[in-house]
Structures are given as C-alpha cells and as structure tokens.
Amino acid sequence: MLIITCPWCGARPEVEFRYGGEAHIARPADPSALTDQEWADFLYNRTNPKGLHAERWRHMHGCGRYFNALRDTVSDFFVTTYKAGEPRPDIDGSSGGNP
Amino acid sequence: MVESASMTTPLTPANPLHVLAAASRDVAAVRLAALAPAARLVFRGREAAIGPAGEAFGVPLPREACRFNTAGGRFAFWLGPDEWLLLVPNAEAAPLFTAIEAATTGLPHALVDVSERSVGIEVAGEKAAFVLNQGNPLDLSLAAFPIGMCTRTVFHKAEILLVRHAPDVFHLDVWRSFAPYVWELLEDARRELA
Numbered sequence: 095m096l097i098i099t100c101p102w103c104g105a106r107p108e109v110e111f112r113y114g115g116e117a118h119i120a121r122p123a124d125p126s127a128l129t130d131q132e133w134a135d136f137l138y139n140r141t142n143p144k145g146l147h148a149e150r151w152r153h154m155h156g157c158g159r160y161f162n163a164l165r166d167t168v169s170d171f172f173v174t175t176y177k178a179g180e181p182r183p184d185i186d187g188s189s190g191g192n193p
Numbered sequence: 194m195v196e197s198a199s200m201t202t203p204l205t206p207a208n209p210l211h212v213l214a215a216a217s218r219d220v221a222a223v224r225l226a227a228l229a230p231a232a233r234l235v236f237r238g239r240e241a242a243i244g245p246a247g248e249a250f251g252v253p254l255p256r257e258a259c260r261f262n263t264a265g266g267r268f269a270f271w272l273g274p275d276e277w278l279l280l281v282p283n284a285e286a287a288p289l290f291t292a293i294e295a296a297t298t299g300l301p302h303a304l305v306d307v308s309e310r311s312v313g314i315e316v317a318g319e320k321a322a323f324v325l326n327q328g329n330p331l332d333l334s335l336a337a338f339p340i341g342m343c344t345r346t347v348f349h350k351a352e353i354l355l356v357r358h359a360p361d362v363f364h365l366d367v368w369r370s371f372a373p374y375v376w377e378l379l380e381d382a383r384r385e386l387a
C-alpha cells in the first residue's frame with residue numbers, strides 16, 4: 095500500500111487520503127476583470143507534468159486537513175509533503191529521492 | 194385515537210448495537226462490548242479559544258497530534274490541529290456545552306453537540322490489535338500506536354475514531370448507522386479465535 099506522510103499525523107496508508115488537484119493555484123482576486131480565456135485557465139487548465147507535481151491532498155480519514163505534496167507522476171513516488179500555505183519546496187528531484 | 198407514550202415523552206435513541214451485542218459470543222482472546230452512551234462535543238477553535246475551552250472542560254486540549262488527555266472521567270481527543278472531540282461517558286452534554294460556551298464567548302470557535310452521532314465499541318484482549326488489523330492498515334504495535342494515542346482512521350469502508358487505552362484495550366467511536374457494519378466485521382475477524 096502507498097504510504098503518504100501527513101504533515102500533522104505522520105506516515106499513513108493511502109486509503110485515508112483523497113486527492114485534491116494541482117496545488118498553488120490562487121483564485122483570481124477579481125474574476126470579473128478576467129477575460130474568458132484567463133478564467134478558463136484558472137478553472138480548467140493545469141500543468142500536467144511528467145515528473146514532479148505539486149498537488150493538494152486531504153487527510154480525509156485522519157486530521158481532515160488539506161496539505162500539499164510533491165509527487166513524481168511517473169513513479170508515483172512522494173518526494174515530500176508540506177503544510178498548506180507553505181511555498182513549494184525547492185526540489186528538482188526525480189524518482190528515488192529521500193521522502 | 195389513543196395517545197401513546199411516544200407522543201408525550203421524548204424518544205431515547207436506541208443503541209444500534211443492542212441486538213448484535215446481546216447475541217455476541219464471549220471470545221476470551223478478544224472481547225467486544227457496546228459502550229455506554231456518552232456526551233460528545235466537537236470543539237474547533239483558533240488559538241485564543243483553545244486554552245479556555247480546555248479549562249472549562251476540565252481537561253486541557255492536547256496540542257500534540259493524535260493524542261488524548263483524560264482527567265476525572267473526561268476525555269479530550271485530538272482530531273486535527275484545530276479540532277477536538279470532548280467525550281464524557283454517561284453524562285449529559287448540555288451542562289458541558291454551556292460551560293464551554295461561557296468560557297469562549299467572543300473567541301472564534303465552533304462547539305457542536307454530536308452526542309447521538311456515534312456509538313462506542315470496546316475491543317479488548319490479547320488479540321485486539323490483530324482483529325482491528327483485519328480492517329485497518331495502521332501499525333498497531335505499541336511503538337507506533339502507544340497508549341494515549343487516538344486518531345481518525347478507517348475500519349474496512351467505515352470511518353472510525355480509534356483510541357488505545359491500554360496495550361490490549363482499544364475503543365472505537367463510529368457513526369451510528371455504520372456501527373452494525375463495523376461490529377459484524379469485527380465478529381467476522383475474531384471468528385477464528387473462538
């Protein structure tokens with residue numbers, strides 16, 4: 095079973111978690127000032143990288159908190175996890191780094 | 194129309210485990226018991242409200258993740274960094290609620306009486322962890338899940354609050370409509386030990 099490290103609870107089995115989409119996407123402060131294309135980018139367009147991806151997870155059957163993770167989309171390896179509100183860690187890792 | 198008693202006296206919610214628990218066999222290696230009713234309050238609050246809430250409750254709210262504090266028959270379970278379950282067996286919720294509300298007036302917080310939302314099950318005996326692990330993937334060794342630890346987790350497909358009171362004594366709190374599901378899967382898991 096995949097183990098995910100919640101920043102509060104520690105290492106936990108993946109069945110306690112839910113995926114929450116790409117991280118660090120701020121809602122525009124004034125949506126009415128945006129063009130349709132800019133609004134569509136905010137709503138629908140994601141980076142979808144092959145490699146490290148910063149994404150939201152929720153420890154749904156645990157502390158209930160959202161947090162962020164850097165996961166390698168090729169290997170499914172979780173490089174690190176960090177609390178919501180913290181900046182994306184400066185890691186340009188590939189598969190197999192230390193968690 | 195004849196007036197029945199149920200029309201004049203408030204209904205007491207039945208424990209969904211009464212029938213199952215009454216028919217349950219005693220298995221020494223792991224005993225199951227439906228726990229008594231309890232007052233249950235969920236408290237969520239910002240920093241300023243956490244201390245006063247614990248003082249009013251009589252048990253400081255634990256700040257360490259996945260731990261509980263207990264004093265005088267009262268329990269404060271850490272559920273999240275700003276969320277606790279306050280539980281007192283065989284108690285009324287209303288006076289606790291009033292006391293905590295009074296102590297946290299004006300401080301950002303939420304206090305909700307969830308006494309009837311869930312029921313408690315005790316799983317006790319030398320094979321308690323083994324039986325729980327039939328439906329829960331956590332490491333229940335004493336090193337990884339020590340006495341005094343509590344956490345929300347899953348038992349098969351149901352969410353539970355899992356608490357360790359002693360090396361061989363666990364309590365779980367489960368939403369009442371899931372309770373028969375959890376109970377029967379616990380029975381199934383311990384069948385080979387009878």
Ligand SMILES: [Zn+2]
Nearest residue numbers: 100103153157
């Ligand atoms: Zn957590």
